[in-house]
Amino acid sequence: MSSFWEYANPRKFMRTTNWLLPLVAAASVVVTATGLIWGFFFTPDDFRQGSTVKIIFLHVPAALMAINAWIMMLVASLVWVVRRHHVSALAAKAAAPVGLVMTLIALFTGAVWGQPMWGTWWAWDPRLTSFLILFLFYLGYIALWAAIDDPDTGADLTAVLCLVGTVFALLSRYAAFFWSQGLHQGASLSLQPGTRVDWAYKAPLYVSMSGFVLIFVALVLAGTRTEIRARRMKALVARERMA
Amino acid sequence: MIPDLGRYASEVLSAYVVSLALLAGVVAWYWLRARAVRSQLDQVEQRQERTE
Amino acid sequence: MEIRVENLACARGGVPLLDALSLSVQPGQALILRGPNGCGKTTLLRTLAGLQPALAGSISLPPDAIAYAAHADGLKSTLSVRENLAFWAAVYGSGGVDAAVARMNLSALADRAAQNLSAGQKRRLGLARLLVTGRPVWMLDEPTVSLDAASVALFADVVRGHLAAGGMALIATHIDLGLPEAQVLDLGPFRARLPAPGRGGSFDEAFL
Amino acid sequence: MIALLIRDLRLAIRAGGGFGLGLAFFLILAVLVPLGVGPQPAVLAAIAPGVLWVGALLACLLSLDRIFALDWEDGSLDLLATAPIPLEAVVTIKALAHWITTGLPLVLAAPVLGVLLNLSADAFGWLVLSLLVGTPALSVIGTFGAALTVGLKRGGLLLSLLVLPLYIPTLVFGAELVSRGAAGLTTQTALLLLAGITAGAVAILPFASAAVIRINLR
Numbered sequence: 001m002s003s004f005w006e007y008a009n010p011r012k013f014m015r016t017t018n019w020l021l022p023l024v025a026a027a028s029v030v031v032t033a034t035g036l037i038w039g040f041f042f043t044p045d046d047f048r049q050g051s052t053v054k055i056i057f058l059h060v061p062a063a064l065m066a067i068n069a070w071i072m073m074l075v076a077s078l079v080w081v082v083r084r085h086h087v088s089a090l091a092a093k094a095a096a097p098v099g100l101v102m103t104l105i106a107l108f109t110g111a112v113w114g115q116p117m118w119g120t121w122w123a124w125d126p127r128l129t130s131f132l133i134l135f136l137f138y139l140g141y142i143a144l145w146a147a148i149d150d151p152d153t154g155a156d157l158t159a160v161l162c163l164v165g166t167v168f169a170l171l172s173r174y175a176a177f178f179w180s181q182g183l184h185q186g187a188s189l190s191l192q193p194g195t196r197v198d199w200a201y202k203a204p205l206y207v208s209m210s211g212f213v214l215i216f217v218a219l220v221l222a223g224t225r226t227e228i229r230a231r232r233m234k235a236l237v238a239r240e241r242m243a
Numbered sequence: 244m245i246p247d248l249g250r251y252a253s254e255v256l257s258a259y260v261v262s263l264a265l266l267a268g269v270v271a272w273y274w275l276r277a278r279a280v281r282s283q284l285d286q287v288e289q290r291q292e293r294t295e
Numbered sequence: 296m297e298i299r300v301e302n303l304a305c306a307r308g309g310v311p312l313l314d315a316l317s318l319s320v321q322p323g324q325a326l327i328l329r330g331p332n333g334c335g336k337t338t339l340l341r342t343l344a345g346l347q348p349a350l351a352g353s354i355s356l357p358p359d360a361i362a363y364a365a366h367a368d369g370l371k372s373t374l375s376v377r378e379n380l381a382f383w384a385a386v387y388g389s390g391g392v393d394a395a396v397a398r399m400n401l402s403a404l405a406d407r408a409a410q411n412l413s414a415g416q417k418r419r420l421g422l423a424r425l426l427v428t429g430r431p432v433w434m435l436d437e438p439t440v441s442l443d444a445a446s447v448a449l450f451a452d453v454v455r456g457h458l459a460a461g462g463m464a465l466i467a468t469h470i471d472l473g474l475p476e477a478q479v480l481d482l483g484p485f486r487a488r489l490p491a492p493g494r495g496g497s498f499d500e501a502f503l
Numbered sequence: 504m505i506a507l508l509i510r511d512l513r514l515a516i517r518a519g520g521g522f523g524l525g526l527a528f529f530l531i532l533a534v535l536v537p538l539g540v541g542p543q544p545a546v547l548a549a550i551a552p553g554v555l556w557v558g559a560l561l562a563c564l565l566s567l568d569r570i571f572a573l574d575w576e577d578g579s580l581d582l583l584a585t586a587p588i589p590l591e592a593v594v595t596i597k598a599l600a601h602w603i604t605t606g607l608p609l610v611l612a613a614p615v616l617g618v619l620l621n622l623s624a625d626a627f628g629w630l631v632l633s634l635l636v637g638t639p640a641l642s643v644i645g646t647f648g649a650a651l652t653v654g655l656k657r658g659g660l661l662l663s664l665l666v667l668p669l670y671i672p673t674l675v676f677g678a679e680l681v682s683r684g685a686a687g688l689t690t691q692t693a694l695l696l697l698a699g700i701t702a703g704a705v706a707i708l709p710f711a712s713a714a715v716i717r718i719n720l721r
Contacts, residue, residue, distance in 0.1 A: 010502055036259075040259065045249065050249045050250055050251055051249050051250075051251055051252065051255050052251045052254055052255055054255050054259075055254075055255060055258045055259075058258055058259065058262045059258075062262070086502070097269060097272065097273070098269060101265050101266070101268070101269040104265055105261075105262045105265050105266070108258065108261050108262065108265075109258045109261075109262055112254050112255075112257060112258040113254075113258070115254055116250075116251050116254065133668060133671055136664075136667070136668040137668050139664060140664050140665045140668060143661055143664050143665070144651065144661065144665060147652070147655050147656075147657075147658070147661050148655065150308050150309065151309065152309055153718055153719065153721065156718045157651055157715060157718060157719075160651075160711055160714060160715050160718075161651060161665065163711070164647065164669070164708070164711050165668070165669070168668065168669045168671070168672060169668075171671075171672035171700060172668070172671040172672055172675075174672075175671060175672045175675035175676060175696075176675070178675065178676070178679070178692075178693075178696070179675045179679060215266065215270075219269065219270065219273050222273050222274075222277055223273055223276075225277065226273070226276055226277045226280045226281075228502065229277075229280045229281060229284045230280045230284075231502045232284060232502040233280070233283055233284045233287050234502075235309070235502045236287050236288070236291060237287060238308075238309065238310050239310070240287075240290075240291065240294075341581075344585050345584075345585065346581060346584055346585065346720050346721070347720075347721050348721070359587060361585060362585075363581065363582065363585040364582075365578050365581050365582070366578065367576075367577055367578025367579075367581075368577070368578065369574075369577055369578040369579035369581070369582040370577060370579075371510070371514060371577070371579070372577070373514060373517040373518060374510070374513065374514070374517075378510075378513075381506075382506050382507075382510045383582075385505075385506030386506055386507065386583075386586050386587065386588060387586065387587060388587065424582075
């Protein structure tokens with residue numbers, strides 16, 4: 001199999017994703033649909049939470065994807081800084097909006113899920129707060145990309161921002177937990193995935209998780225292709241002006 | 244066919260509706276941008292072919 | 296103690312400008328870079344000064360030898376002439392502020408704030424900064440812009456003094472400097488040809 | 504390097520705006536909050552630590568874009584980059600100059616404004632300590648943000664969008680330290696964490712800022 005560095009050349013990446021993208025897109029629709037339908041229609045109500053437990057099929061995958069998207073952007077930024085691998089820089093840029101939306105979904109579903117228990121639409125629960133902070137980091141990252149016109153300077157600056165931002169995102173997450181000791185609430189309702197959830201829920205949960213991963217991959221591939229085309233257009237126009 | 248969602252029906256439904264709307268929104272955004280950039284690129288490429 | 300550049304290629308904003316450029320400057324010599332506007336004179340100077348990575352080729356320079364002067368003089372308008380020079384002298388760890396002020400005959404303006412100087416006087420202060428740095432290699436980008444004839448002659452004289460002392464100068468300009476003994480290098484022939492589509496290398500080619 | 508610090512301080516004094524801007528903003532905020540929230544002492548006392556810390560943070564933010572913008576416009580950033588002192592040192596000195604001209608005055612003014620906001624008596628010591636330990640981090644992180652946006656057209660807004668999330672840990676631990684000090688709880692963990700973040704930021708961020716400046720000078 002050709003090595004990962006072969007894909008530095010956008011041409012090869014475009015050829016490969018020509019057939020890969022439709023496959024992943026179709027798979028993402030199918031898997032996510034089955035996961036959500038299975039979770040929504042065919043799971044019993046939880047004896048304590050009632051039907052709100054059905055929200056975990058949205059919240060947990062979205063929350064995981066929000067974090068994994070940032071990790072993917074971090075890795076892509078490192079690959080760009082170390083190896084000047086164009087496609088990874090553009091993939092990082094393409095991944096940011098998906099991460100942003102996943103964070104939004106995680107925030108909204110988390111707030112709605114906690115609402116019956118906290119009695120309010122928004123409670124400064126440390127987990128939700130750290131997603132709110134992650135949302136700000138995504139916003140800053142996308143805004144920085146948009147503000148810079150030279151693509152390579154943009155890739156470099158956003159890569160550095162991603163590296164520094166990751167450290168501060170982790171610190172902020174810790175700070176949010178430290179800061180919320182005042183607001184103590186039962187740990188039973190844990191938003192963390194994979195806690196004492198019996199099998200009837202775990203199965204659809206894993207399915208919708210993989211569905212969300214596929215959605216992320218499909219959108220990133222599509223986004224990267226668009227970024228490559230935009231870069232190609234910019235290069236052609238630059239060459240035209242130079243001629 | 245809709246399961247009895249009990250007391251929190253509105254919460255569960257709103258969570259699903261909003262989430263799916265957000266997902267549809269981001270997919271649409273990627274799709275529209277892809278189409279716009281592709282058409283601009285084709286335009287530039289045709290212009291280049293004519294001048295070469 | 297000489298500058299040697301082999302097969303240098305440099306780009307601006309991802310677009311390659313110069314290609315396969317070689318030059319060398321011996322102590323006591325000056326090299327004037329000529330060429331139409333936007334052909335890469337400034338880009339070449341910035342690459343040699345280390346502000347910008349070269350795309351290809353090698354640059355060998357004596358270490359810690361470069362004094363770079365760009366279009367903008369880098370003068371702080373609220374500081375006086377002497378304070379500006381004293382700052383740069385402290386940064387470069389060398390003295391000679393009064394000598395530089397005298398050399399560029401700015402003595403009368405020594406204590407005037409830089410904002411109250413005319414464009415020509417500011418330019419002379421920028422050149423005085425070069426004297427203060429005590430660096431053997433001068434890299435100047437359009438040094439004589441907005442200078443009157445007398446000041447240009449003064450500048451040429453200062454450069455001649457610098458060369459006599461074993462220094463070197465690389466000057467990018469399209470105005471006549473009055474330095475007949477300087478070598479001239481026209482950057483025209485080194486213009487990067489349009490990159491053939493698909494060739495790897497600089498950033499944008501990967502996308503062509 | 505000291506010459507650069509002296510030059511920057513002299514420029515800040517001569518420009519006049521340097522000292523006053525941050526302080527004036529901090530004072531105005533400390534006056535506006537009670538007007539907005541109402542004069543009840545109990546309410547003010549409860550929110551005083553947070554308001555003072557957010558005020559200090561925003562005051563720092565205000566003067567960040569001036570750190571590199573002036574040197575970028577008159578070309579001295581290019582000259583500094585080719586000068587013998589390393590860019591990392593230049594960036595650290597710039598952060599130090601920003602801290603002296605903006606951070607330090609905030610630390611000195613905070614107790615006075617604490618009185619305005621009816622801060623409880625035994626919190627004043629903690630307030631000054633937390634600001635003293637926290638504001639250097641604000642300056643160094645701010646310098647990183649300023650470096651990121653130095654060449655951009657409307658960089659000011661983007662600068663605050665980039666820098667504020669990075670300020671969150673310092674804000675949380677700083678304000679927490681003051682409110683725990685006010686309530687007489689154990690303040691050791693908050694202080695250690697605040698100091699740890701500042702130490703880490705001061706040690707590592709200049710390298711990131713210098714790298715970003717080099718990228719922007721390209």
